Amino acid sequence: MTETTFRALALLAHSLEATPSRNEKTALISGFLRGLQPGEVGPAVLLLVGSIFPEFEPRSLDVGWRTVKRVLEGGGQTTLFREALTINRVHGALSDVARRVGQGSRRAKEQLIEGLLVSADPQEADVLVRIIFGEMRIGVNEGLMLEAVAEAAGVPPGAVRRALMVTGDLGKVAQAAMELGEEGLRSMGATLFVPLKPMLASVAEDPEEALEEHGGESAFEYKYDGARIQIHRRGGDVRVFSRRLSDVTGSLPDIVELVGETIPGGDVILEGEVVAVGENGRPLPFQDLMRRFTRVTDVQEMAQRVPLRLFLFDVLLAGGDLLIDEPYSRRWVTLEGIAPNRLLARRLVTSDPEAARSMLDQALAEGHEGLMAKRLGSVYTPGTRGKAWLKIKAAETLDVVIAAAEWGSGRRRGWLSNYHLAVWGGGEALVIGKTFKGLTDDEFRWMTDRLRSLKTSETDYTVHVRPELVVEVAFNEIQRSPRYASGYALRFARITRIREDKAPGDADTLGKVEELYARQFRYKDRAGF
Ligand code: AMP
Helix, strand or coil, X not given: CCCCEHHHHHHXXXXXXXXXXXXXXXXXXXXXXXXXXXXXXXXXXXXXXXXXXXXXXXXXXXXCHHHHHHHHHCCCXXXXXXXXXXXXXXXXXXXXXXXXXXXXXXXXXHHHHHHHHHCCCXXXXXXXXXXXXXXXXXXXXXXXXXXXXXXXXXXXXXXXXXXXXXXXXXXXXXXXXXXXXXXXXXXXXXXXXXXXXXXXXXXXXXXXXXXXXXXXXXXXXXXXXXXXXXXXXXXXXXXXEECCCCECHHHCHXXXXXXXXXXXXXXXXXXXXXXXXXXCCCECCHHHHHHHHCCCCCHHHHHHHCCEEEEEEEEEEECCEECCCCCHHHHHHHHHHHCCHHHECCEEEECCHHXXXXXXXXXXXXXCCEEEEECXXXXXXXXXXXXXXXXXXXXXXXXXXXXXXXXXXXXXXXXXXXXXXXXXXXXXXXXXXXXXXXXXXXXXXXXXXXXXXXXXXXXXXXXXXXXXXXXXXXXXXXXXXXXXXXXXXXXXXXXXXXXXXXXXXXXXXXXXXXXXXXXXXXXXXXXXX
C-alpha cells in the first residue's frame, strides 16, 4: 500500500480555502478521508485543523518565524533530491520538532524544518508554514471536521462529538470512527491524566429564572470566586489541571497533599474551585490566587503565604467508571461518598426562590461571587455551555435617593410604585434607573405616604419629590446609557432595603457608580481563564 502524499493534503487545503460552502467543504474532506490508509487519518485530521497534537497536549513546536524564513531563503525547495513528503512523515517530523527541548534544540528543530521544506514544492511549503504557525485559515474548525469525519465514516455526528468531548483527541476519534465505526466511538472512555474540557454555565438573573428554567427545582451551590481545577488521581499519583487544561500540579503542592490525604485512592476525576483565603478565612482577591497558579519557583513558600481552600462540586470518574452520562444528582451522591463534607461546595436543593435568595445573600456576605443553579437530572457535557448550569452572579448594591415615583397600575394601582433612583453628582440628584421591584404590599403603602409628603410637583403619572428618602438597590450590571443625565443605567435594579437610617447625603455619588462600572471589568477581563 502506498502512503498518501502530503501534496494531496496541501492541494485539499487549497481547495478548502477556495470553497466557501460548508457542505462542499465537508464533502471534500470526507472524500479525502475515505481515500486514506489506516494510520493516516489521525495525523491528516489534525494537520487540516492546523495542529499537530490534541488540544490538551501542552507541547508546542516553538519555532520562530526567523528560523523558517532563514530556511526558506536558504535556497530550499531543490527538485534534485526531492523525496516525496507523506502525511505521516510531515506529522512525524513536526512531532519531533516539538519533542526537541533544551540545549542544542534550536539547531535540531531548524534541521528538521529544513528537512521538510527542502522536499516541499511551493504549495506544500505554503501549507507547511501555515501548520507550523498554527494558522491554517482554510475555514475548517473542529465542528466542521467532526461532521466530515461522521460523513466519511457513516456514523452519526453526535457519536463523533461525544467521543471528542470525552477524549479530547480529535485525531484518535477520527481514526476510531473510520476503523471501528459507531460502536468503537461509543466505547471510547476518558483517560486518567488527560483532562476533559469543563462544562460551562449560562447566566440567570435571579433564582426565580433558574427555577423556571429547571422545571421548578434546582440544586443551588455557592459560586466561589476562584479558579476551577480538575483533579485526576490514581493511587498515589495526583495531577491537577486548570480550566484551560494545563497541568498546574507543580504550583499546587498543598492541593495535591490534601487530595492525597482525604480522597480514597481509586481512579477518580474530581472538579472543584480553589479559592485563596486570607487570615480570617475570607476569600482573597482574584489576583492573589493567580499568583499561586503561575508560580514555578518558591512554590512551598507561596503555598504558606497564600493558602488555598478547595470546594469540590462534581465527580466525572470514580472507581474507573465514567460518570458524565449519569444525572448530576447521582454524581453528587457519589461525590459525597468520596470526599469529606468540608471539601464540598455549599449546596441546597430547593424549589423555594426565597430560600435560594437568602442563600445568595449569605454567599455574597461571605465574600463569594454568587450561586450556581444546577438541573438535577442533567448530564455532564464537556466543553459546552448550556442551561443545565446557570450562574447567578453577585448583585452589587447602591444607596440611592428617590427623586420621583410613578403611580402604579393593575395590582399596584393607587400606590406610588415605579421609583426613579438617583445618585449625587454636582449637588444634583441624577437618575440612574427605575424600579418597582423588591417591596412588599405594606412597604408600597408606606412608601406612597412617605413620598407624598415629599412631593414638589406632579404630572399625569409622575410625582416629583424632594430627594430625601434613601433606599438600597441591588442590580446585576451598570451600563452606560444616554437615557439618563447621569450617563449610566442600572440593569435589573430592585430595592433590597429602605434605609430610613440614612440621611440623604449618605446616598452614593456618581463617582461611586463610575468606580463600580470600572470594576465590572475585573470580571470581564477574567473571562478567558
Ligand atoms: P464563569 O467563569 O463566570 O463562566 O462561571 C463559571 C465558573 O464558576 C466555573 O468555571 C467555575 O470556575 C466557577 N465555579 C465556582 N463555584 C462553582 C460551582 N459550585 N459549580 C460550578 N462552577 C463553579
